[in-house]
Amino acid sequence: MLLKLEKSIFYLLIFLAPLQLRHIFFFLGEKFSEWQSIHIYATDILVIFILSLWLWRSRKNFSFKFDGIEKSLVVFSFFCALSLFMAQNLQIGFFGLAKILEMSALFLYIKRNFEKIYGIDFFWFAFAGGALLQSIAAIGQFFKQGSLGLNFLAESPIGPNLPGVAKIAVNGERIIRAYGTVPHPNILAAIISTAIFGLLFLLIERWLKSKKTEKALAAVVFIFLALGLSLTFSRVIIILTLIFLVLWLCFCFREKKYRAGALWAGVLAILIFAAILISFSPYFLSRFSPQNLGESQPVVLRLAYGEIALDMIKNRFFLGVGQSNFTILSRDYLTMLAPWVFQPVHNIYLLIAVGSSAGTALVLDDFGNYRGIKRP
Structure with a gap:
């Protein structure tokens, strides 16, 4: 009975994943910024239910033996947590860490259960x-x-x-x-x-x-x-x-x-x-049109985000600027601009390196290599 409920909630999660049902608790500043807010999605609640049902179902035989990819995920999460010592805003930092831990747990759940119970x-x-x-x-x-x-x-x-x-x-x-x-x-x-x-x-x-x-x-x-x-x-x-x-x-x-x-x-x-x-x-x-590409605002901003991220990494190489704090500190580089301009750097490795350290980005790279992703 509980397994059927667990499966039903999981498929509901997949159906709702493309949608955006959420409640916003808090955001920095006078105007809303997606990247400087604390919120909860309906899918977050579903994930919590799924993980709770899984832990109850496997309470007698849950294995804490992690394979290579799972160990990389644990190390990655540890570095993300460690970066909070450098965070300018701990609320946003803890929220970002909570999302990482949530998605890490969901990954572990899917890895250990999908082939066994789902179609x-x-x-x-x-x-x-x-x-x-x-x-x-x-x-x-x-x-x-x-x-x-x-x-x-x-x-x-x-x-x-x-x-x-x-x-x-x-x-x-x-x-x-x-x-x-x-x-x-x-x-x-x-x-x-x-x-x-x-x-x-x-x-x-x-x-x-x-x-x-x-x-x-x-x-x-x-x-x-x-x-x-x-x-x-x-x-x-x-x-x-x-x-x-x-x-x-x-x-x-x-x-x-x-x-x-x-x-x-x-x-x-x-x-x-x-x-x-x-x-x-x-x-x-x-x-x-190639003529519009080089001068388009999105391209200019992405290049600017990349330059800012590289400068932050150079200044805080070991612990980064704190989980989810990039958009907060980028205000020191991009002044007198509208709130929507302050977005995360559009590169996953730079985003992780600037938030949690270059070492964390290397762990993510190892995570990808373990899955068989080969470089050309």
Whole structure:
């Protein structure tokens, strides 16, 4: 009975993962900043329930013997905790550490339980369902060019004339990029991209035993996901999605049992993305123009964040500036700017190194190597 409850909560977590149901307890300053706030998501509560049920279920045989990847995670968490001695704001620092510990525990749970009690098919059904809702919201935001009033989902206030909102310029007109209910279009793009691969995995794997109605439903969902991804106008993620989609479908086509599904999925993807490209060609031409790339505000800010992070690492090499304190201290470098400008450095290794020390970033690198990620 408890195991069924645990599994149900886990699948609910996967479904809600693309959504943003949260309560904000506290934030620094007079204006809200995503990166300087203390909040709790509905998914955090679900994670706590899942971990509690797991600990109760395995109370008699829980193993504290960690393998290599788990030891790396423990060391990583220790360095993150140690960095709090350098934190300018302990509240934000402790909150950041709590999130790391929560996600580390969830990783441990998935690593030790997923293959034993969960099914990959239902996992992707749940995730694609949540991403579908995000895509529908994103499409609505783009055509409305503003928020949809989804305050109960913590939808960001967005509009073409609001400062700090991600936009593109088309023929001198400001056009907002789709947010869904997450803090930034790039996050939404990553979620939808993942869902696209999950959906096509289900379609290809189940092709021979799927009914026509199921295939038609998958095609409709794919249309919404592809359009939602495209309207984020996230350059890197869209390009990488298309490249890896081609490579993956070619790989699937080589396997006889997946050939029919891969061929159908490939034709569907070509038709849908071609239709989207043609329909929204002025937007893509503006967004992906090489002339606009070097001078675009996001690129300039990302370079600035990188330079700030490197300077902080040089000054506090061993313990960093404190977990989640980068955006607080970056105010000393970027003065007289709007609150939305102060964001984490857009590089995972630099972010970890500046927050918790260069050694912590090396531990993360070892974490990746253990999983078999090879350098070119």
